[in-house]
Structure formats: structure tokens, C-alpha cells
Amino acid sequence: MPRPDAPSWIVVGRTDGGVVAALLDADGAETGRHPLTASDLPGWVAEREAADAPRWVWNDTPQWYASLLRAGVRVGRCHDLRLCHAILRSSAYVVRGAMRGAGGWDAAPFVAVADSAPALFDLDGAERPAGPPDDLDEVLAEFARQRGAVASSADPSRLRLLLAAESAGALIAEELRAAGLPWDAAAHDRILVDLLGERPPGGGQPEKLAAAAARVRAALGDPTASLDSQPKLLRSLHRAGVLVESTSRWELAEHQHPAIDPLLEYKKLARLLSANGWAWLDEWVAGGRFRPVFVPGGVVTGRWASSGGGALQLPRQLREAVRADPGWKLVVADVAQLEPRVLAAMSSDTALAAAARGRDLYAGIVESGAVPSRQQAKIALLGAMYGATTGESGRLMPRLRRAYPRAMGLVDDAARTGEDGGVVSTWLGRTSPPPSEAWAAAQSQATEAEASGADETRARRWARDRGRFTRNFVVQGTAAEWALAWMADLRSRLHAMPPVVEDLAASRSGPVFARRPHLAFFLHDEVIVHAPASLADSAAQAVTDAAAAAGRLLFGDFPVDFLLDVHIADSALKG
DNA sequence: CTCGAATGCGCG
């Protein structure tokens, strides 16, 4: 329980003398300062965290939190000035000029040299991302600027929610990296050997990959055909009478030729080897953990990106290698049709929300009679959110508009705004970037008297492209906000669980995560929690409860639910 | 040699 005079915020930054923490009351007024050194920072933070549970304010979460976690110190809440700056400087909710005067806050996030990929060692100091300002005065000034921008904004409570969620995401991203995803390198190796053959000692092609290549060359009657160079492969195929325009899988699959099957097999195996083969295993898995770099807010819509390791592209093929430590379990949970549910809520479309309640949303649409089959419901709804105009998806749109006019109206409006050069915002106030100068120039040029037909065609195409982007932005971005709220709530629930007493010395997740369930992976609408076996059921319940809480936090009493598929297992392989 | 574009495929 915080003391009555406990600081609401503690701002950390650097001065000439070292690290200084400034204590702020609830109104943002400074009540004291505390000088620190790099070495006594973790202990002091742990003390203040336990006593006051403040919101920690810093320029850039990785710059501070990575070393705190290494020292065994977890914090509950923070305000990440870099991430919040990015939201506020472009949010349509913020009044013009409120963020004026900020310098250096558009910097890329700090990259720690010791933790970074080998390539970064080659960069000199000038090239390595150094992060935003960390000087205490600049940090305090930016924090004041941001508080002012929120207070004077069109919707302070939504923006506060967004900034808190974004900052929680920053903590979670560091914790995910610190804990890592439990990865069984031996299981991974078995999958590789099974599909590719033994790892060739000298490099080179594994046996089964080479065999597939040989079958392709035999079928093409071309013993030297190159399979890895697209232009050369295309010529070989043409010589053999396979008249494709590309070498992509789905076009090849439309042709009949003895070379096609082995070629598709070869491409599949070659992809596995180059993307997630032994080299990947050597580089990215150590000590039983895959530790990717998650990049919160890395996508314009607010989704996370990743950098290194391909964290967001792990093939389903390899899920079997994600294995809980001995004595632990994995809780794997994903949301069914997150984006359509979010769309129903943000548009207050009670009919769409009713179709989704307690069941597969596409089945609900079929039951309502809007379209005849689940497949059509899925194609139509995805088309509505992505802006499909042709094909089956385009043909089904009118039926969807009749059945769900509010939901369809929301995405149609967003598209129209984008086509007209406007900006759109998510539910909590993240705003799309304005059109590029080239885009605007193309539009105005097309309206001039001497505009050519080509000018007009290009302008229209660009306008439609941008419409599809803004159409999707509002839904994808709000879904990202829901996911942040889900994870933030889940993180608190997991930390509130009583730590297990049994000796789980085998845990390789580090001091902060050794005795409690903790998040281990996140992918847009899915989380993996690594939990001591005795707490796995509680962790699964927490995942479900957090989803309900996130729905209420964003959408209040609006009757939409977020249906989860939750599994408890030793591996992340899904049935 | 480095760098960017193009291609293809993995994920949501």
C-alpha cells in the first residue's frame, strides 16, 4: 500500500553527475530529487516500487528496463516518453501546437550493444541507434509537454488509456525478451532431420533437399537447372513447356507437369532451411530460449513489429519445438476473429456483436442468413475490412452492408476519408499518417485542366490504395489496442498470483519469472504463457478473465465478447 | 565490394 505522500510519478534521467530520479506528485509537481549511480539504481527502484508503486517515467524503456530485469527488478507501470510522443505528435485528438518544442523525440529506440545482433557490433557509435534524449531536464520537459497535450486534448481519458497501454506494452516487450520463449533445440533438430535429412557437416545441402532438387532437374530434363534463382528457374520451366509468369507456389500449382510436385517440395524444404534451419537455431536459440526483439508500436497501426529472428513469422511447422521447461506448462491462447469483433464494438453494431456472441463469428453470420456458408462469411468480412472490390468478396459486400450497416458504414467512412486525403483514428486515438507529398501532388495535378488520362488514372489508383489503408487502419489499430489491454491486464493478474514454493531450479527464465506464470510470446491476437504446472489452470483462467476485462476497459458495457481458444500443454503445437 | 530492388514466402 503506497504511503499517503508517496510520489505518483518517478522520472529518471541523467545529469552531469549521473542518474537522478525526480519525484512528482499527482499534479506533476516536483517534490524531491534523488541522486543515484548506475549500480545502486536497481536496488533503489526495487525499494520505491515495493513502497510506492509509482508510474516510472523514462525516455525509452529498453534503455532502463533491460538492465533492471537483469538485476532481478520488475516494475508494475511506466510511461515511455518515446512511444507516447509518437502517438501524441500525430493524434487527431491533440490540439495543434501542443507538442511544439519537442526535439529529438522521434529517435529510434535505444539499442543495447551487448544484447544486439552481431551486425550491430560493426556499426560505430554514430550509426548505432542511441535513443531519444535522456538528460533529466529534457525528460522532465517532455513529460510536462505530454501531460499538457493530453489534458487539452479532445478526449483525455481515451488518450490516457492508450498511453498507459502502449507503455505497458513496452514493459512486456522487454520482459518477453528477458524471459524468452522456451525452445527445445533438440526437438527443432529432429524436425529438421526428419524433413531435410541430417545436417551436412560442411554446410551444403542436406540429403532430402538435394534429392528433391535432383527430381526437379530430372523432370525438367535439365541437369544444371538452377532452382534458387528466379529468372533462371523461370527460363528452365519455359524450356520444359511450363508457361508460368512467375515461380510462385500458387501459380505453379495450377500447371500439370512432372516437375511441379518435386519443385513445390523443394521450395518448401529450401524455405525451411534458409529461414529456420540450423543456422537460425545457432543464432537465435541459446540456453533453451528463443529471444527475439519485439518492437512495440513498430507498425503504423500500433501493432508490434519484430527485429531479428523473425519472431512474428514462426512457421506452424516448428511449434512442436516450443516446449515448456520440466515442471512447467504452456498456456496457448488466441482470440477467434479479433478484428471483426473489434469492428462490431467500435461501430456499436449490435447485430454483428450478436452474431459473434459465444461462438464462431462466421457461423453466426451464416445463422443470421446474411450469406449461405462459413467460407463466404469469412471472405466477405475480410474483404470488407481490407477493401476488396472484385471477385467473390466484392460480390458479397452488398449483402453484408444490408445485414451490418453500422459496421460496414464505419469502414466505408474510413476508406472515403483516406481517399479524400484525410486522416483516421483508432478507438483510443492513434491517428494514421497524413498523405505523402507525392500523393497530394498527384491528386491536385489530376484535377488540373491539362491533366492527362494517365495522371487521372494514377491519382485514382493512389486514392483507392490509400482508402484501403485507412479502412484497415481503424480496425487493425483498434485490435492492437485491445490486445495491449489484454496483455497488460493479464500481466498484472499473473504477477498477483502467489509464487510457487516448490524448487523449480530448472527454470531458465531468470529471477523475475522463476516462480510465477509469465508471458512468453505475443503475436497480434495470441499469447503464450509459461506457467509452473501447479498454476497452469489459474493462468488459463487469468487469460480468459483478462480478455473480458480488456473488452470492458475499451468498450464498456457494449455487449461484445472476445472468444478465446485456450490450450494447456507441454508444447505449443495446436490440436 | 556495398546497396537497394525485386521476388517469394512465412505470420496475423
Next chain:
DNA sequence: AAAGCGCGCATTCGAG
């Protein structure tokens, strides 16, 4: 070659 959004990464290849 996708129709229809958002990404990252490996590979090849031509330009400088």
C-alpha cells in the same frame, strides 16, 4: 498473379 490490409527475412542480381 492475387482478388484485399499490415509486417520481416533470405536470396539473387544489377547498379554504383
